[in-house]
Amino acid sequence: MTDQAPTIPSPSSVYLHDASIHILSSTLTSLTPFSSIPELDQALFKSPPADSYILTTDRTIFYPQGGGQPADTGTIRDPERSSFVVSLVRSSVTKPTRILHLGTFPLATPSFQPSSPLIQEIDAAKRALHSRWHTAGHILALAAHQILPSAGLIDGKASHVPGSANVEFKGTIPSEYKSAIEARANELGTKDTAVYIHWWNVETMREKCQGGCEGLEDMLAGNRADGDTSGLLRAVEIEGVGSYPCGGTHLPRTSDVGRIEIRKIARKSGICRVSYAVF
Template structure:
């Protein structure tokens, strides 16, 4: 399966051919739908074909999906008529939801640039998102963090992907900020998200999610709350201002 969202995250529609189809999920030869992973929810939308259409309620990685594999399952609405294998379909994303996920996911990277400490967990949402940090000492200032994140957003910094080898990642372990999720290795190459200049990035770490092209596209955000989730664990919850 060709994962179109990796290189074209702004594509809202695409053409594909059904490979397998059953009530548990639909497999296509290519897709723009992002499968749930790395804290980002799976995409929703619709498949349309000559004589029919179906709602896609979720997108997930297949049960036999290895970390570098391309198996993606499009979960159909319960009881809906399914397109048989070989059917040519048009994929249509719920774009507003996806775009909010892109804005949120990019914001969480900026949060990583502002808050010290390893990331112990996180979740992207269309309305609210969060990151949990291992903060050994001191307290976190809600207003200060919000001001710094919004300043980075207003800087309208470029957001681009880079690729390094498994060996390069192993040689630079500081690139990995997350304690709960390990970056996918084994294919020989690892995708990095780079925010800001390549020679002096604001944030640089492995990530396979979808993001906006520039930080200015995020718009303003607010830090909703900071919670204590253990002796050293702090949860930061944020929301888009619109």
């Protein structure tokens, strides 16, 4: 036993711990013209607007694009000075724990001072939309496993981008199961089941998660290299249904997701792609 408090992984990435916070006070740590950040980080942003800056803070509620989920947008402002409009957020590749907020100052020249207290506010409606589509993707994948428990489906990539979302599996989902999987997904959705975020070690991840556990050791090694020695990884659980390793934002309950519709099941080179929409 130790008296030391347990390490919380990535405490500065507030969205990982509480996705319900939409406004947050933070402190400016850097404000850099876009053209002055490392080229490897510049490559994360396609065609940034002229006069763009990269802003970093001590902590953030802005979700950076990743895991199939689009980034948050919003504002970061000093009430007495100017407002920074955030159009895209990415995790730095040169320092992965650093969250880069890309944006512009539409109404004034940049006037934030070093260590300025800044109010962050994300577009809450957009966050809710992204969370709905992301949670729906996990529900749909779990429904596919429930309907075809003996098919040996292995979870693959996923995109939760509204309008072009899909979940992929290694294995075959015959088209005739489309309506049964869709019905099961909606059954799970309307049951008003809780959606939990957990921090688990690798053993628990493998024990509890339906899939997606390939590469967990690499993920841990990366975290250690970035100074996170907790040995914990993040997972999402649809209570009583199943869990996946996941870094995204979710709705607190499945009944908020809405109706899930399977658009198409496509097969190519042993991969089954289930495209879906949420209404």
